[in-house]
Amino acid sequence: MSIRQTNFDLKEEIRDYWSKRSQTFDLAFGHRIPSGPEFDAWQQPMRDHLGPTSLRVLELACGTGEVTAVIHDLGHDVTALDFSEAMLSIAKAKHTGKERLRFVLADAENPMEPDGRYDAIICRHLVWTLTDPAKAFGEWHRVLKPGGTLLVFDGDWAKPTRLGRAAAWLIRRIDRFCGADRHYDGAMSERHSAIMSALPFGAGLRPDDLVPQLTQAGFIGFEIASHGPIAKAQRRGANLRNRLRTLVYRRFILVAKSAGVSQGEEA
DSSP: OOOSSSSSOHHHHHHHHHHHHHGGGGGGGTTOOOTTTTHHHHHHHHHHHHHHOOOOOEEEOOSSSSSHHHHTTTOEEEEEEEEEHHHHHHHHHHHTTTTSSSEEEEEBBOOOOOOOOOEEEOOOOOOOOOOHHHHHHHHEEEEEEEEEEEEEEEEEEEOOHHHHHHHHHHHHHHHHHHHHOOOOOOHHHHHHHHHTTTSSSTTTHHHHHHHHHHHTTEEEEEEEEEOOOHHHHHHTTHHHHHHHHHHHHEEEEEEEEOOOOOOHOOO
C-alpha cells in the first residue's frame, strides 16, 4: 500500500518512521559516528568551511545527536532541532549537562527560529526527506545571518552508481548466506522506498537539483566537496558488507553562503 493510500499524511509518516527507528538507529552502520578517524573525517569539512572561531550553529534533523557531538566538540554553540520526540530524547540523554547546547522539538522545514540568528546551518541526510524544499530553503536562508554558511551532507539514495550496483548485488548475496542485518534499513526497504516515492527528491538527489532551488532562496557561492574521506574512514574496521555499503550511492557535501536578502525580497 502506498503512503498516499493510508490515513497518515506524508509528514506524519516520515515522523513515525524515524521515531520507530530511534531505539536502534545508532546500531545501523553509517549513523553512529565513533571517535577516531571517522569522527575526524566528519569534522574536517566543518573546519574547512566554518573556520576556527566559535559560531552559533543550527543543526537540522539532529536525530540521536551524533553529528551534534561533531559540531559541539569544535567549540560551536549548537541548537539541535528534530521533529521526532523519540529521536530528540535519545540525543538529549547523550549530551546531558553540556553547555553551549540546546535541543528544540521543531520541524526542519519550519524551524521557527528568529531571523538572522545563526552563523551556520548543518544537516546530514535531511534534504532528501523534505516535503516542500522551496519553503524549507527559504526558511533556512531567513534564519541565517548574511554571509552565513549552509553545509549539507547528503546523497542520491535512489540510483546506485555503476560500482554501487555491483556492491548491492554482493550485499544481497551476503544477506542470503549470512542473514539480513536487522538494524540496517536501506533505501530499498519497503517502507523507506514508499516514503521516497512520495517525496520531491524521491527520484534522486544531486547537487545539480539543489543549486537552482537554493539560488532561488537567496543562497550564493556554491561549492561541492567530496564525501570520499568520510566513506574511507567508515570502511576502516568495518566488515565486508558495511564496506560495500559505502560504495552503493553517490554522496556529496554541498556548501553555500547566505546572500543579504532573498531574491523574493528583492523583487
